[in-house]
Amino acid sequence: MTLSDTLIELRDVDFSRGDRPIFRDLNLTIRSGEVTAIMGPSGTGKTTLLQLITRQLSPDSGQVFVAGDDIARYGISELYRMRQRMGMLFQNGALLTDMSVFENVAFPLREHTKLGERLIRNVVLLKLQAVGLRGAAGLMPSELSGGMARRVALARAIVMDPALLIYDEPFVGLDPISMGVIAKLIRQLNDALGITSIVVSHDVKEIGEVADYSYVIADGKVAASGRPAQLRNEPSELVRQFMLGLADGPVAFHYDAPDIEEQFIGSKPD
Amino acid sequence: MFHDIWKTFLGFLQGFGAMSLFFLRLLQYTPAVLVTRFRLVFYQVYNAGALSIVIIMVCGLFVGGVLGLQAYSNLERFNAEDTTGIFAGFALIKEIGPVITALLFAGRAGTALASEIGLMKATDQLSAMEMMAVDPLRYVAVPRFLGGVISVPLLTAIFTTIGLLGSHLVAVELLGVDVGAYWQQLQNALDMEDVMEGIYKSITFGIIASLLAVWEGYNSVPTAEGVGRATTRTVVITAIAVLIFDFMITAWIL
Structure with a gap:
């Protein structure tokens, strides 16, 4: 090696x-x-x-x-x-419970980039599409099943292209x-x-x-x-x-x- | 026995030192958070402050009422019932307003802050933020701390105002003290220094109650039992600290 x-x-x-x-x-x-x-x-x-x-x-x-x-x-x-x-997927997803699915995935983008709202929307929806949950963008974490929460967390983990x-x-x-x-x-x-x-x-x-x-x-x-x-x-x-x-x-x-x-x-x- | 007391004392010193460092870090990040994350601070003023207004107003009304009642019944014996306003006003502005507001804040908002932060820790939300290169101290702790620091003096002002109104209702409207005498006597006796004493206390208590709530939540053991214990400790330690500081500030000013 x-x-x-x-x-x-x-x-x-x-x-x-x-x-x-x-x-x-x-x-x-x-x-x-x-x-x-x-x-x-x-x-x-x-x-x-x-x-x-x-x-x-x-x-x-x-x-x-x-x-x-x-x-x-x-x-x-x-x-x-x-x-x-780096992107990390925690055991229980560790989604921020006071934000919607969309806002959870957008969180790293809002914190670390100066992307416009339109671009953020597109990136977030693309990442949610990659994990099959584009339709769940408006849900709150408490409305997700365990598997869905983990997929949202995965979308959030890849949103900065780690x-x-x-x-x-x-x-x-x-x-x-x-x-x-x-x-x-x-x-x-x-x-x-x-x-x-x-x-x-x-x-x-x-x-x-x-x-x-x-x-x-x-x-x-x-x-x-x-x-x-x-x-x-x-x-x-x-x-x-x-x-x-x-x-x-x-x-x-x-x-x-x-x-x-x-x-x-x-x-x-x- | 002596060894145990010594160990407890050392543990207390260690905890106090760690909390002081935590407080300094909160202060260090405060200017940046006020500039870049004012929206979060504003939300916490709503969350900790605005949502506590009803409980503050109800308690203020009845505390003021009972002060008016006590003052009237005692002063009447000396034919001095016209000074009811002074008694109730001084007690509310200098002592009872700031102290009871801080205790109510600890019970209503402090527990909510401590348990919220504790649960965020227990569910890995704070670790997730760290892994997303977002400092949870800046994103979670400082806005909540500042929200409390801003809210408590405002809530104290509301408590005191409603308390004076409650005392007025009982003394003037129910017991027949002359309205002119009630307010005139209070206005004549009250100096700006007396009002400032209440303001100093409310600011200090705001810092104490908010710091303890955020500290206990942030350092809770990340289990159901740990979060419960942190919530209880928030109320108990805030109550003790507020009463000790109340005495110290009064002794310093007088």
Whole structure:
């Protein structure tokens, strides 16, 4: 891989929340123009990883490079310039609840450009058309279903024509039709706009269909990585458990607890 | 025990320091927000101020009425019922108007501000703004803070005016105090300094109530319980802070 292929690189990243370590020596690269999936069991820090990439959080040690720049060195204006080139889809859409669908999508344009009202209208309707919701422009967020809200948020994420789109658990809580729509949009937008996409998900089936490359994160490190077909043949027990959705394995079914006999009977029988 | 008290004290100092820095950042962004986002500030004056007018007027009327009643019944014993206007007017303009308006504002608008900002945080709206390269401090916090700071003195003026009217209704219309004496005595006794005392207090209380509401919402734990707790804290801490500052300002002026 040449340097120009790499859009994002995490180098020896350590991060803890309080006393609980989340990442230890995490190394990971995201290639330009591809859909990269970040997978892993719940609570492994997938969303935290996105927050490190966007500098909503800073690592305890190690570096995060975006387009070759160490983002820890960015001042606030450089950071905001970087974020203008990124679009992020939050788990619940995170639409601004006091604005209509149209105004939500227009929000970044009004904040960062001096486009006229007519042009803003056209751009917003085009983006809504791309996610199939041009007809919902006049609705309020409270009138949308979960899947629709996420599509509106997606239209808002692409309205500034970002170079990188980040999806945080885009399939959670959606019905199969909405899941299929979102998966199709992820692939379509990536290819049509020529951008780079990062998708955090634990939905192995859906993500397997759209991702070019996948990382499985577990125990604070990259447990496995590769093309979807490679991951399915991964020998690691943990990766197999995750990919096949097995209830028990290296990720135990039971949370750590005192000895069962001791807890129920009071003392261990001889 | 001593260790716990020390830890609590340190925690309080830490929180106070963080809130002071937050306040300075709000002040730092204020000029730019007033120029570039005046529409948002104007909306918040409506949201926090105009929507509180009814409750302020109703409370003002009855507080004024009860002051007129108390003043009359006590002053009558000394044949001094003509000075009812002075008693009710001084109490309203210097103390009760600013304090009760601030407490009502905290209950009506402060809780709404804290819970609104807390819910925006819990539903990732603030993070989404940050990711859209829009500083939520400028877009969400400063306009709401300024809306409150502008609203409270105006609401205090309304409360005090309606309070004087309520006191007039009870003392003059119901109990028969001479209308000329009621207003003339008040006009003669009242200096501009007394009015300014009320204005200083209402401005200070406006800053305190708005700052605490925005701070509590902005720093709430992003869960249902956290937002609920932030809302409660807004009312409780504002009430305590307003009463402490009321004493301090009065002691300083007298």
